[in-house]
Amino acid sequence: MNVFNHKPQQKYRNLLLALIANFLIVPFLKVGLGGMLSALLLLGTMLIIIHSFKLAKIYKWMFTVIAILTFIVQVNISIGWLLDPDSAFSILPLMIFSLYFGGAAYWICKDLLTTPQITSDTIKGGISVYLLIGYVWAFFYGIVDTLSSRAFSQPLLLKDSFLTTVHLSFTTLTTLGYGDIVPITEVAQALTNMEAIVGQMYSTVFIAILVSGYIARNADKSLF
Numbered sequence: 001m002n003v004f005n006h007k008p009q010q011k012y013r014n015l016l017l018a019l020i021a022n023f024l025i026v027p028f029l030k031v032g033l034g035g036m037l038s039a040l041l042l043l044g045t046m047l048i049i050i051h052s053f054k055l056a057k058i059y060k061w062m063f064t065v066i067a068i069l070t071f072i073v074q075v076n077i078s079i080g081w082l083l084d085p086d087s088a089f090s091i092l093p094l095m096i097f098s099l100y101f102g103g104a105a106y107w108i109c110k111d112l113l114t115t116p117q118i119t120s121d122t123i124k125g126g127i128s129v130y131l132l133i134g135y136v137w138a139f140f141y142g143i144v145d146t147l148s149s150r151a152f153s154q155p156l157l158l159k160d161s162f163l164t165t166v167h168l169s170f171t172t173l174t175t176l177g178y179g180d181i182v183p184i185t186e187v188a189q190a191l192t193n194m195e196a197i198v199g200q201m202y203s204t205v206f207i208a209i210l211v212s213g214y215i216a217r218n219a220d221k222s223l224f
Contacts, residue, residue, distance in 0.1 A: 012124040015052060015104070018045040019131040026162060036075050038162065042097060043071040049104045063100075070096045091143045098139040105132035118210055126206045130173075133202065137195045138162060138169035144188055153182040168192075173199035 022041050046067040050060055074093040108125050115122055142165045145156040156164045168181050172195045183189040 010121070011052065012108070012121050012128050014048050015045070016124045016128045016131075018048050019128055019135070022135070023131065023166075026166070039071050039074040042074070043067055046070070046097070046100045049100050052104070053107065066096065067100070091146050094139045094142045094146070098136050098143075101132045101139070102136045105129050105136065108132075112206070112209060115209075123210070126209070130199075130202060130206075133195075133198060134170045134173045135166070137173065137191065138165040140191055141165045141168055141188075144185075144191065148185060148187075151183065151185045151188040153184060154180075156181070169195065172196055175199065 018041075022045060025041065026038050047064065050063045050067065055063070070093045077090050077093070108129050112122060112125055112129070141152070142157055142162065144151045145165070149155065152168075154164075156168065164181070170176075171178050172192050175196050183192045
């Protein structure tokens with residue numbers, strides 16, 4: 001069953017554009033107004049995720065309301081109106097972000113593994129999943145850092161900026177490993193190891209899908 005709303009050739013485009021916008025713009029957003037804009041970008045990405053799937057209207061409204069409430073909480077944390085960025089309550093937006101992004105990665109992966117034909121949209125979906133994995137782990141690192149300030153060799157959430165967590169996540173996902181941030185606690189070490197393994201496994205599986213699709217397409221052509 002197709003769980004996506006868009007036509008097959010269009011279903012991953014908007015999500016990929018939103019993820020790329022987050023990746024390129026967020027590093028230039030500073031605290032205060034920048035924090036609000038960063039939260040707005042995350043809200044926009046969550047709304048795109050919600051409306052990319054075929055859901056009953058009540059579920060769409062429910063997930064949309066949760067996304068908006070998460071945005072409000074995140075803005076409060078960014079500006080420091082009612083919530084302390086270092087409080088345990090501040091992990092709530094990170095948990096919701098990780099659920100939305102992780103859910104999207106799961107459904108897209110499921111779709112990619114069952115796709116009968118490799119298209120440019122398949123490649124967009126594969127890239128989207130890779131970026132989603134990086135962001136999910138960035139949120140995980142933010143949660144761990146909030147609960148334990150000594151989990152990593154340096155603080156990750158500086159004035160509610162996600163830049164350091166995203167930097168750590170993608171250098172781990174790609175196994176680049178600059179070494180400027182080191183996991184200290186067992187939980188942090190387990191998370192970084194798991195992300196590196198997932199990154200390598202996903203890259204291998206995705207390339208295998210592309211190669212098998214290419215071979216199958218050429219085999220079909222050779223029959224005519």
